[in-house]
Structures are given as structure tokens and as C-alpha cells.
Amino acid sequence: MIKTDFNIRINGEPFHCTQLMTVYDLLSYLGVDCDVNIIEYNHHILDLNKLKLVLLKESDEIEIITLVGGG
Template sequence: MNKVYNTIFINGQAFNCAKSMSLKELLVYLEFDLSLIVIEYNNNIVNSYEFKNIFLKPQDKIEIITIVGGG
């Protein structure tokens, strides 16, 4: 069986993901700590509780901003 992929863009770089993948599944797959990131999805900031309800489509643009503590 052939897998079907979507090509999306993460921080400007092309990335192939499974066609039925949610934003949350993508972020977990990429091993991000969901409590330490801010996501811009197609030019809109997304609340973390929405990640599981957003299913990726071809040409979607995702910017991942990692929050870093320091002092």
C-alpha cells in the first residue's frame, strides 16, 4: 500500500507528513515539548488546546517558536 503525503512548510523548509496527521501529532513526532512552544499556523497564532483539531493540508505553513528560559 502506498502512503499518501502532504508537503507542508515548517519554518520555511518543505516537509512531507502523513495526509491524516494533526498538528499535535506532527509536533509530538518532531519531539517538541508542547508546553514550551508557540505555533503560527498559516499566519495565525494557535492555542495549544487546538493542536489536536487542526489537520494538515498541502502547502500549510507552520512556524514553530521555542520558548527558552534564562536570566
């Protein structure tokens, strides 16, 4: 049985999940644009296809990295 009420960390901050979802579902819920951000899941960078396949579970860590250019 998969636990559907669990805690993860997003950019080091606690986040409580109340349903089973993929990394992509979570990012969509948060309004994160996956085309302009790099997503790290448990210290591994995920491409867009993987975001839609990986199910979140207790104690997962998500880092949302935004690249900023300058000159």
C-alpha cells in the same frame, strides 16, 4: 476524499507528510514540547486545544517559536 500524501513547510523548510495528522500529532512526532513553544499555523497562533483539532493539509505553514530569556 482527503489527500494523505502532501507537503507542508516547517520553519520555512519543506516537510513531506505521508499520513493524515493533526498539528499536535506532527509536533509530537518531531519531539516538540508544546508547553514551552509557541506554534503558528498559517500565520495564526494556536493554543494547545486547537493544535489537537487542526488537520494538516497541502501547503500549510508551521512555525515553531521558542522564547529565550536573557539578561
